[in-house]
Amino acid sequence: MTTSSTGTAGAQSVPSGFAVSERTARLRAETALFMRDHVLSLVSHDLRGPLNAIHSWAYVLERKLDANDPNSQRAVTGIRNGVDQQVKLLETIVDATRAETKSLALASAPFSLHPLLDETVDEVRSGLARARGVEVIVESQLATEQLNGDRERLAAALWLMLTFAVEASTEGAAVTLAARADATRWYATVTFNQSAAALDDPSVPHLLEAFALKQAREPREAKRIAWVFALCKRVAEAHGGSFEQSDAPESEMATLALHVPLSATTAT
CATH class of the missing domain: 3.30.565.10 (Histidine kinase-like ATPase, C-terminal domain)
Known part of the structure; x- marks a missing residue:
């Protein structure tokens, strides 16, 4: 048929x-x-490296800034929160979607x-x-x-x-x-x-x-x-x-x- x-x-x-x-x-x-899940795997892998680097540099930047400057501290907190949100997105959506062929x-x-x-x-x-x-x-x-x-x-x-x-x-x-x-x-x-x-x-x-x-x-x-x-x-x-x-x-x-x-x- x-x-x-x-x-x-x-x-x-x-x-x-x-x-x-x-x-x-x-x-x-x-x-x-399988191609979709392979691409998602690459996205998950390739994004984690830069996100980890951003998270680490945020801590370095925090130590260099004036602890009494609320705007600077708010900016650093925003960077770290943004990274955490992206990592959570990878774990809950990208990695979960790959489960069918993983x-x-x-x-x-x-x-x-x-x-x-x-x-x-x-x-x-x-x-x-x-x-x-x-x-x-x-x-x-x-x-x-x-x-x-x-x-x-x-x-x-x-x-x-x-x-x-x-x-x-x-x-x-x-x-x-x-x-x-x-x-x-x-x-x-x-x-x-x-x-x-x-x-x-x-x-x-x-x-x-x-x-x-x-x-x-x-x-x-x-x-x-x-x-x-x-x-x-x-x-x-x-x-x-x-x-x-x-x-x-x-x-x-x-x-x-x-x-x-x-x-x-x-x-x-």
């Missing part, structure tokens, strides 16, 4: 006639949810990796790649390897990696998924030539949030990922694994890598 996509707030427009399956719609919503529950069970790849790739091909004229190539060394983890969560992470790669690719380009496993870990790597024009083009279908695609092209601090990949990072870490995003200039090869232990120790 398919339903016409009406998009979400901030989402790219979907051309008339392009249909989105119920599963794809759910994956879009999950991607947006602790990620996993439904772990053994499953075969090769069918997971086939199903996810088929979904991305039919859901977006064909409409965008992008080829998805699979280079898999997997045979009968199994992973003890949350199959649905890992499928969502892989779907997001491939979907972003397709959205970042121009018509006629190819996205490659390389998958292998050693004695202890599963490795899934997506490579593609990232194009800002492809991410911006309003005439082709888009499944991901417009502002997320824009942010993904901006410079990132060391070890930080683009917001759109928050789901990938959270799912990988919950399985005791990791997610990595390589930096790549325009039209050069970019890499998204997911590494997960075959017998994951849950790390929520």
Whole structure:
């Protein structure tokens, strides 16, 4: 069953006639949810440092001012109260809002990796790649390897990696998924030539949030990922694994890598 996509707030427009399956719609919503909470986490983290500094300097300033000057003392008190209000806001609104994905529950069970790849790739091909004229190539060394983890969560992470790669690719380009496993870990790597024009083009279908695609092209601090990949990072870490995003200039090869232990120790 398919339903016409009406998009979400901030989402790219979907051309008339392009249909989105119920599963794809759910994956879009999950991607947006994890991205929202990831941004809130960054806001909480990045604001606490300056707020702590302001609070500390307020005490230094208080000792330098005339204790008998009511205006100066009122100003310092106002600074400290303002900082306290902002910290309380972070704790009661920002941190509380993140609670839904902060602790990620996993439904772990053994499953075969090769069918997971086939199903996810088929979904991305039919859901977006064909409409965008992008080829998805699979280079898999997997045979009968199994992973003890949350199959649905890992499928969502892989779907997001491939979907972003397709959205970042121009018509006629190819996205490659390389998958292998050693004695202890599963490795899934997506490579593609990232194009800002492809991410911006309003005439082709888009499944991901417009502002997320824009942010993904901006410079990132060391070890930080683009917001759109928050789901990938959270799912990988919950399985005791990791997610990595390589930096790549325009039209050069970019890499998204997911590494997960075959017998994951849950790390929520």
